[in-house]
Amino acid sequence: MASTTVPRATGARSPRTARMRRQLPTSPWLFAAPGLLVVGVFVLYPFVSTLVNSFTDRRTLIPGEFVGLDNFRELLHDDMFWIGLRNSTLYVLVVVPALVVLPLLLALLVQRNIPGIAFFRSAFYTPVVASIVVVGLIWVWLFDERGLVNSLLETIGVGRVGFLSDQWLLLLSAMTVTVWKGLGYYMIIYLAALANVPRELHEAAAVDGAGAVRRFLSVTVPAVRSTMVLVGALSSVAAFKVFSEVYLMAGPSGGPAGEDTTLVMLVQRTGTGLTGRVGYASAMSVVVFVITVGLMLLVLRADRGEET
Amino acid sequence: MSVVEKTAVRPSPPATPMREPRVTDDHGRRVRGWELALRYALLLGVLALTVGPFLWQLSTSLKGPTEDIYSSPPTFLPGRPTLHNYERVAETIPVWDYALNSVKVAIANVVTNCVGSALAGYALARLRYRGRRVTTLVFILAMLVPVEGIIIAQFTTMRELGLNNTLIGVILPGCVGAMNVLLMRNAFLNLPYEIEEAAYVDGADVWQRFLRIALPAVKGTLAVVAIFAFMGAWDDFLWPLIVLSDPSKFTLTIGLNYLHGTFANDERLVAAGTVIAVAPLIALFACLQRYFFRGVGEGAVKG
Numbered sequence: 064m065a066s067t068t069v070p071r072a073t074g075a076r077s078p079r080t081a082r083m084r085r086q087l088p089t090s091p092w093l094f095a096a097p098g099l100l101v102v103g104v105f106v107l108y109p110f111v112s113t114l115v116n117s118f119t120d121r122r123t124l125i126p127g128e129f130v131g132l133d134n135f136r137e138l139l140h141d142d143m144f145w146i147g148l149r150n151s152t153l154y155v156l157v158v159v160p161a162l163v164v165l166p167l168l169l170a171l172l173v174q175r176n177i178p179g180i181a182f183f184r185s186a187f188y189t190p191v192v193a194s195i196v197v198v199g200l201i202w203v204w205l206f207d208e209r210g211l212v213n214s215l216l217e218t219i220g221v222g223r224v225g226f227l228s229d230q231w232l233l234l235l236s237a238m239t240v241t242v243w244k245g246l247g248y249y250m251i252i253y254l255a256a257l258a259n260v261p262r263e264l265h266e267a268a269a270v271d272g273a274g275a276v277r278r279f280l281s282v283t284v285p286a287v288r289s290t291m292v293l294v295g296a297l298s299s300v301a302a303f304k305v306f307s308e309v310y311l312m313a314g315p316s317g318g319p320a321g322e323d324t325t326l327v328m329l330v331q332r333t334g335t336g337l338t339g340r341v342g343y344a345s346a347m348s349v350v351v352f353v354i355t356v357g358l359m360l361l362v363l364r365a366d367r368g369e370e371t
Numbered sequence: 372m373s374v375v376e377k378t379a380v381r382p383s384p385p386a387t388p389m390r391e392p393r394v395t396d397d398h399g400r401r402v403r404g405w406e407l408a409l410r411y412a413l414l415l416g417v418l419a420l421t422v423g424p425f426l427w428q429l430s431t432s433l434k435g436p437t438e439d440i441y442s443s444p445p446t447f448l449p450g451r452p453t454l455h456n457y458e459r460v461a462e463t464i465p466v467w468d469y470a471l472n473s474v475k476v477a478i479a480n481v482v483t484n485c486v487g488s489a490l491a492g493y494a495l496a497r498l499r500y501r502g503r504r505v506t507t508l509v510f511i512l513a514m515l516v517p518v519e520g521i522i523i524a525q526f527t528t529m530r531e532l533g534l535n536n537t538l539i540g541v542i543l544p545g546c547v548g549a550m551n552v553l554l555m556r557n558a559f560l561n562l563p564y565e566i567e568e569a570a571y572v573d574g575a576d577v578w579q580r581f582l583r584i585a586l587p588a589v590k591g592t593l594a595v596v597a598i599f600a601f602m603g604a605w606d607d608f609l610w611p612l613i614v615l616s617d618p619s620k621f622t623l624t625i626g627l628n629y630l631h632g633t634f635a636n637d638e639r640l641v642a643a644g645t646v647i648a649v650a651p652l653i654a655l656f657a658c659l660q661r662y663f664f665r666g667v668g669e670g671a672v673k674g
Contacts, residue, residue, distance in 0.1 A: 091500035098491030098547045102513040105544040109524035192656045194606035196624040197649045214443040251667040304519040327519045334523035344523045352520035
């Protein structure tokens with residue numbers, strides 16, 4: 064792009080261009096080197112080695128040998144793997160719709176500039192800033208057998224609920240925490256999108272007698288649809304890779320009989336430590352990777368499909 | 372056409388002083404009283420849900436050993452607030468050492484990310500060299516790789532380098548984030564080229580152009596990178612959990628997990644620990660909100 068200016072000025076600038084050329088071979092690489100080195104050694108090399116390891120029986124302390132598709136065959140018969148896949152998939156199915164819709168409603172609530180609104184916006188964002196460990200432990204205490212939620216439930220006469228002891232309630236509680244922590248983040252994304260919705264559309268709809276719900280469905284939603292797709296893509300990838308919330312709430316072994324283990328928890332449990340089965344965990348990682356990419360393509364394709 | 376209409380429809384909206392609360396909506400019309408009341412009621416409800424859990428944790432951490440924390444109906448305010456639990460955390464785990472480790476990791480992450488991504492971003496945006504496209508592609512690919520999918524290989528790589536169970540090992544994998552490089556690249560691309568060209572004509576070499584002209588112009592994006600690097604390192608859990616096994620090297624998040632795992636029944640203690648871990652970030656957020664929000668926008672567009 065900028066090269067268009069060069070031919071014009073070649074004659075006048077040739078000595079400088081020559082000097083520039085003297086710097087050229089080395090300095091751009093000096094600039095890019097730190098970043099390239101880090102990304103190469105700690106992202107791209109591990110990525111390739113994950114692919115390679117997934118075809119070996121490598122362990123943490125044993126180099127291992129090539130075993131072909133054995134790891135993937137073993138996955139098919141591994142109950143724990145299917146539990147992990149089930150839980151991570153359920154996570155996407157429950158968390159993503161909530162994180163596409165609720166932050167949009169929240170953004171509409173804080174969109175209008177009424178007194179004090181900046182405070183509310185910031186306050187709603189606080190859970191995003193907090194570490195997932197802090198958030199997880201806060202909710203472990205809230206959902207505790209004797210915690211605040213159960214105290215309130217007992218006060219209103221519902222009685223105490225074992226949020227953290229039942230396999231399904233535990234998963235649902237962890238999902239609640241994920242949604243709670245993500246609300247503010249996606250709210251900010253929606254706020255930016257809502258700022259670009261032309262007011263005339265709303266006014267015209269109001270003149271035509273459309274109520275608030277109708278205006279939301281036929282003006283707001285179509286106007287922020289591409290943002291909804293973006294939020295759907297971001298949140299589904301994040302939801303499928305869920306680890307910390309469930310790890311903290313259900314414990315390292317994944318709740319009663321490990322029934323709440325997610326796929327990334329299983330990767331962490333299988334592949335780390337001195338006895339880690341690196342090869343087998345790498346095969347699981349490949350599955351995580353393929354499904355993550357698949358989810359993104361699926362969401363983006365759904366977007367294109369609807370448009371036509 | 373819409374511009375003309377808009378100005379025609381709204382003839383100097385805020386100029387007309389309303390008698391009572393002059394709260395107006397985006398169109399300059401006055402918001403009806405009941406609608407405003409409903410809005411504030413909803414806002415307060417959501418506020419209770421988002422901030423309430425933090426306050427409950429704070430309240431629990433301030434309750435003394437004799438106070439009932441399980442009562443039903445719950446008591447929200449500590450009867451006799453005490454810092455006793457914070458002293459107990461420090462006696463139970465070396466919490467200040469953990470905090471110091473977290474600070475070290477976070478600050479190192481900020482410095483390396485700012486330096487590394489500014490340099491690489493500048494090369495991608497402004498320097499012409501063979502292989503620039505390939506380098507850009509490398510960073511894009513690296514951004515798309517999900518960390519959770521390569522974490523085992525990162526662990527074995529760290530072992531090969533002999534850096535597992537060190538703070539350096541915690542820092543290294545994310546010390547120059549690919550997304551930060553691309554953010555900086557975009558920031559540099561959005562600068563007008565003419566200024567640098569003028570400096571070039573005046574004889575400034577590439578380092579002078581980078582340090583004196585381009586870098587000061589992208590301070591805002593650099594601040595975003597710094598804040599997200601700090602927050603990312605301070606909050607990270609999975610990677611330090613995998614790479615650190617020696618309790619003396621723990622960061623705060625791992626230390627909290629350890630505290631919770633060992634003293635799960637002592638809610639006051641765990642509550643005090645979480646408050647110690649979250650307070651610095653909430654303070655940081657309160658001071659630098661603008662950059663936090665801006666980062667969400669830029670990150671989402673790229674990511």
